[in-house]
Amino acid sequence: MMMGPGSGPGATMRGFTRDRSVRDHRLRQGTGRRVVGYGRPFRSDIGLFLVLTIVVAALGVATPLLLGRIIDDGVIPEDRQVVIVLGVVVAVLAVLEAGLTVITRFYGARIGEGLILNLRTEVFAHVLRQPIAFFTRAQTGALVNRLNTDVIGAQTAFTSILSGLVSNVVSLVLILGALLTMSWQITVLALLLLPVFLIPAQRMGQRLSALTRQQMTLNAELATRMTERFNVAGALLVRLFGRPAQEDLEYAERARGVRDAGVRIAVNRVIFLAGLGLVAALATALVYGMGGLMAVAGQLSVGTLVAMAALLGRMYGPLTALSNVRVDIMTALVSFERIFEVLDLEPLVREAAEPVDLPDGPVDVELEGVSFAYPGADQVSIASLESRPELETGAEGADGAGVLHDVTVRIGAGQLVALVGPSGAGKSTLTTMVSRLYDPTEGAVRIGGVDLRTATFASLSRTIGVVTQEAHMFNDTIRANLLYAAPAATTEEIERALRAAQVWSLVERLPDGLDTVVGDRGHRLSGGEKQRLAIARLLLKSPAVVLLDEATAHLDSESEAAVQRALDEALAGRTSIVIAHRLSTVREADQILVLDGGRIVQSGTHEELLAQGGLYRTLHDTQFRTERQTPTC
């Protein structure tokens, strides 16, 4: 049995979300129009594709009719010439149909893959620009999985509906028209067979979709689990705290679920296909039985009989496909809608309509009356992607609470400000205001007199350099990681930066030198090495403002001295905010800010603050790591 593009049982069973919940899903207004918008760039392709699809469908109906004519006008009257001519015509049509099918598929693929490309790049660009808070909330595995499945789901549905709907409707209309003109009695009888097949087929379709959906969910869980466990940080956690045997058990249980669903899907699919074949065979028997009697009685020609049998065989495929078309369309729209949900997330931090560049060269940094609260889940995340949505209501209050309160600081160009305070005081949060990872809830942050909300992203990223405690690296070579900050840097410049950051001797010793791969998240380097590499990265970029979170981990005195020299280099001549954990940093600072509960409670130089006593004195006595010489004060 032949079927039009996208009309076979394979296509019918492919929709993974096909089930009642999808069919009864209420779409948001405007989704349809928006989807059509995505087809717009492919207008001419789609037009051509539809025309070709119709032609191919028509050719599929023409062939059985011609076969009937060969018998009636050629074989029975024993007219050799008619047989030959019509035979050749059928052959030509077959070649034409094959050729056109290839071209149709080409356009179909171009539209579908083009759509994927557009959706993918749009989603990637959009998600990349989400605030950091979005990523602290979303489960990466689930997010990636979901974006991939939905983009492909949207594409599949878009093209299969486009081709399936059109070619099936056209085929069906032509076939039914032809059948009715040949013998309405047989046609009606054959149609009576339909419900016998269609009703169980629909039910089977629903069962299959429920199974497929279940398998998808389990598969997604497996994938998420793997992404979480199969990176250095996750694997370390399992090794140090976990019970590998328990992990194995849990994984195997889900994997078994996938297997069971897979087996049931296969069995159901085969039953479905066998049923389809059976009904087609019954219909053929009916046509030959009834039609044969009519032919004997002289009411029907033999050729018509053969043509009808062939046409009937081609009718059931489109019919089944069309019986599910509503669900197909809904599935597509739901996929689109879930993508739109991501695309509609407003990035909290946006570039102004007419942004200005921050001034070059040494700049001052000013925070004026800055208050800040981390955004709540409703502002930054997709409800359906929260890993544990049921817990969210409880967490909301914590997010809403202010982290910074009325912070005012002026840092002159080239000055060094040390930020100290107890854990959770808001020190890291304060630096995110300056790098504009977040915008303050109240007040303003200005660099070189320019409010960051009006600055260009490009100049902001040029001006600001950050070294965090974790000093993240991509799993790539040292060279690539450094070039990420300064794509145009030459090998000499890289070497100079590495020397200044006191890591050149290490890189030199590595067998692959600059081309050594640092490992997932840079785990193949020690904490101190990683931080010095991050400093080298910063030096290459040469920003005017430096934000630095000093390592709290204790380094041996040699690495300590190396980091110190690297820092001296990194901070020289730049406006710097350093979250200080070391006495030497606070001693050198032009200004020390003591942060507690999101407020600046003390400020001044080391000597002034020591004389004042208060929180600084306590921190000084308990928290600062003393290097070699003990503080004298």
Ligand SMILES: Nc1ncnc2c1ncn2[C@@H]1O[C@H](COP(=O)(O)OP(=O)(O)OP(=O)(O)O)[C@@H](O)[C@H]1O
């Ligand atoms: N992404 C976030 N979403 C919600 N709350 C956050 C987020 N990051 C930090 N907080 C909260 O904000 C407060 C200040 O955190 P912050 O990281 O600024 O502290 P810190 O002074 O840098 O502490 P530490 O010295 O331990 O690094 C904390 O109560 C913390 O729980």
Ligand SMILES: [Mg+2]
């Ligand atoms: Mg911190």
